[in-house]
Amino acid sequence: MNTPKNLKFTNDHEWVDVNGAVASIGITDYAQSELGDIIYLDITAAVNDQVKQGDVIGTIEAVKTVSEIYSPISGKIVEINTGINDVPSIINTDPYERGWIIKIEPDNADEISNLLDDTAYIDLIGQ
Amino acid sequence: MKKTTFNNIHKKAGGKLVEFAGYEMPIQYEGIIAEHKAVRESVGVFDVSHMGEVEIHGNDAFAFVQKLTTNDVSKLDKGKVQYSSMCLENGGVVDDLLVYHCGDYYMLVINASNIDKDLAWMENNKFGDVEIKNISDEVSLLAVQGQNALNTLQKLTDTDLSKIEYYNFEFGKVAGIDCIISHTGYTGEKVCFEIYSKTNIEQSEKLWSAIFEAGAEYSIKPCGLGARDTLRLEYAFRLYGNDMDENSNPLEAGLGWITKLDKGEFNGREAMLKCKAEGLKKKLVGFIVDDRMVARQHAEVYSGDEKIGEVTSGSMSPMLGKNIGLAYIKEGFNKIGTPIEIKIRDKKVKASIVKTPFLN
Numbered sequence: 001m002n003t004p005k006n007l008k009f010t011n012d013h014e015w016v017d018v019n020g021a022v023a024s025i026g027i028t029d030y031a032q033s034e035l036g037d038i039i040y041l042d043i044t045a046a047v048n049d050q051v052k053q054g055d056v057i058g059t060i061e062a063v064k065t066v067s068e069i070y071s072p073i074s075g076k077i078v079e080i081n082t083g084i085n086d087v088p089s090i091i092n093t094d095p096y097e098r099g100w101i102i103k104i105e106p107d108n109a110d111e112i113s114n115l116l117d118d119t120a121y122i123d124l125i126g127q
Numbered sequence: 128m129k130k131t132t133f134n135n136i137h138k139k140a141g142g143k144l145v146e147f148a149g150y151e152m153p154i155q156y157e158g159i160i161a162e163h164k165a166v167r168e169s170v171g172v173f174d175v176s177h178m179g180e181v182e183i184h185g186n187d188a189f190a191f192v193q194k195l196t197t198n199d200v201s202k203l204d205k206g207k208v209q210y211s212s213m214c215l216e217n218g219g220v221v222d223d224l225l226v227y228h229c230g231d232y233y234m235l236v237i238n239a240s241n242i243d244k245d246l247a248w249m250e251n252n253k254f255g256d257v258e259i260k261n262i263s264d265e266v267s268l269l270a271v272q273g274q275n276a277l278n279t280l281q282k283l284t285d286t287d288l289s290k291i292e293y294y295n296f297e298f299g300k301v302a303g304i305d306c307i308i309s310h311t312g313y314t315g316e317k318v319c320f321e322i323y324s325k326t327n328i329e330q331s332e333k334l335w336s337a338i339f340e341a342g343a344e345y346s347i348k349p350c351g352l353g354a355r356d357t358l359r360l361e362y363a364f365r366l367y368g369n370d371m372d373e374n375s376n377p378l379e380a381g382l383g384w385i386t387k388l389d390k391g392e393f394n395g396r397e398a399m400l401k402c403k404a405e406g407l408k409k410k411l412v413g414f415i416v417d418d419r420m421v422a423r424q425h426a427e428v429y430s431g432d433e434k435i436g437e438v439t440s441g442s443m444s445p446m447l448g449k450n451i452g453l454a455y456i457k458e459g460f461n462k463i464g465t466p467i468e469i470k471i472r473d474k475k476v477k478a479s480i481v482k483t484p485f486l487n
Binding site for chain 2 (some may be wrong): 039
């Protein structure tokens with residue numbers, strides 16, 4: 001299971017990658033592997049929406065199951081990866097790069113530093 | 128949790144194992160879509176050893192199975208298989224099953240999750256000279272399915288597989304192992320075999336290796352229960368517990384073709400005659416969703432504001448690239464072509480009732 005060192009993680013298996021003023025968010029390699037073949041991403045939040053940590057921003061549909069996606073941090077949504085639904089399996093094959101889901105301008109740096117680091121996340125998933 | 132004789136093989140093959148009907152079973156290996164396509168385009172292998180097998184012996188075996196099941200066992204000759212169901216007196220489905228005519232006895236193949244219930248039901252309905260033998264734990268079962276299934280298995284047996292017609296079987300050897308070779312399956316593929324052998328880990332592992340070696344040139348793949356479900360749904364094959372149960376009768380479940388009301392007395396016949404005379408209140412139909420959201424089991428079906436039914440099975444169809452499913456819909460709304468709406472999470476999405484199977 002791939003768990004990059006430079007990212008932050010949540011108990012709900014999302015990752016956060018902070019780049020200057022913007023944080024990219026997606027689901028982890030472990031999450032995509034548990035979900036199996038992903039067929040549709042239904043993002044109910046919109047660009048410019050203000051979200052709070054833990055808010056549901058959409059659902060991710062796999063062949064076998066459907067799962068909610070939570071915002072790992074509070075902030076303003078600045079971009080949504082709408083291209084994902086052309087090839088939803090990109091989340092399975094490239095969860096940390098081309099499989100990113102939304103970008104957020106974080107409200108609060110503490111929220112980010114309180115997320116799990118790679119070691120803590122690897123402990124969580126027991127891999 | 129029970130394990131099948133292929134358990135070590137599943138682990139080595141990277142299977143994701145889950146609990147199903149008390150067994151540790153692979154839900155998938157490489158991925159449901161890849162496995163699904165392997166079966167549709169070439170050949171795939173499923174461990175379905177969790178299924179239950181029950182032998183019916185005795186002088187009254189025929190009369191007993193005829194009374195117990197809805198299809199007409201008098202039409203079943205030696206060496207043939209029949210899809211059937213067993214019903215409660217009120218017509219509710221106890222289970223769906225395969226009946227094998229093995230000469231001087233019958234073998235019933237039943238759903239894993241129903242083994243205890245079915246055995247109790249059979250014992251309750253037993254009469255005359257009948258012996259009911261549960262051999263579920265003594266039987267391992269592999270399903271080899273897809274257009275290259277025959278080419279694969281023929282390398283391993285002297286039995287001429289091309290001579291076994293659909294829903295027929297023979298006793299034979301595969302990879303030197305005594306088997307029942309049955310031309311049956313739950314995937315909709317015309318070229319499909321199910322191989323019953325004695326429970327024995329060493330033998331099972333030998334059989335599996337031989338099949339994968341023989342199928343290597345066809346890129347044979349191990350397939351899990353996930354793909355088994357998407358494959359059967361494309362052909363609208365019913366799944367007990369989803370598409371029918373004790374609250375629906377075979378007529379409502381669209382299984383009139385295995386319900387021979389004129390064959391004489393059988394469990395549930397009176398109730399079904401009455402239901403037929405009064406008109407079916409609900410019917411299981413196929414639908415295609417006009418949206419990328421999947422309508423899954425228990426999703427409510429609407430016509431305007433009126434709730435008219437409930438989804439029993441739903442999935443993305445890997446071959447159609449559309450979201451398909453089965454639903455019970457009440458009388459007046461269940462004709463082919465009827466537009467319906469299905470509530471998925473907080474949204475009502477459009478769908479329409481279509482002819483099944485979804486694939487031909």
